[in-house]
Amino acid sequence: MSPSDVEAVAALCRQLASEARNWDGFEKRVALAFSDPRHALIVAVDETGKIVAWMHLHETFLVAAEPCLQVLALVVDQECRGRGVGKEMMAFAEKEASARGLPRVYLHSQIKRTDAHKFYEDLGYSQLKTQVVFEKRL
Numbered sequence: 001m002s003p004s005d006v007e008a009v010a011a012l013c014r015q016l017a018s019e020a021r022n023w024d025g026f027e028k029r030v031a032l033a034f035s036d037p038r039h040a041l042i043v044a045v046d047e048t049g050k051i052v053a054w055m056h057l058h059e060t061f062l063v064a065a066e067p068c069l070q071v072l073a074l075v076v077d078q079e080c081r082g083r084g085v086g087k088e089m090m091a092f093a094e095k096e097a098s099a100r101g102l103p104r105v106y107l108h109s110q111i112k113r114t115d116a117h118k119f120y121e122d123l124g125y126s127q128l129k130t131q132v133v134f135e136k137r138l
Contacts, residue, residue: 001041001054006030008051009043012075042092044076044085052080055089059100069097071107090123 001009006027014023033039033056044053056073071093076086090105097105109116111130121127 001043052077068104068106
């Protein structure tokens with residue numbers, strides 16, 4: 001991904017946004033991710049050069065768990081789903097984890113995204129838990 005891809009990536013994100021999101025600062029957050037080697041921002045393009053998917057990876061270390069490469073975002077254009085693009089992106093994540101010496105790939109998926117759950121299970125991922133997410137805006 002390059003800085004010129006920000007608008008196309010934001011448009012893909014909006015396809016999955018289930019609630020009103022604050023898109024102010026998206027470009028700044030992308031720049032912060034570019035500046036940190038623990039992050040990787042990846043895009044997939046079709047034969048015309050159009051961005052059809054993007055992925056945000058983060059090398060994560062927790063005291064209470066094994067280190068991992070966390071998939072923070074994976075979005076495939078709704079017009080391209082079912083064509084193997086997501087599978088290729090996840091294969092990239094797994095290779096990247098191995099290259100970084102990390103023993104696992106980890107991700108979260110919204111409870112209502114049952115098609116995504118089946119996709120990950122078909123790739124060999126196991127559901128570890130169900131949880132509730134809390135936030136306090138400051």
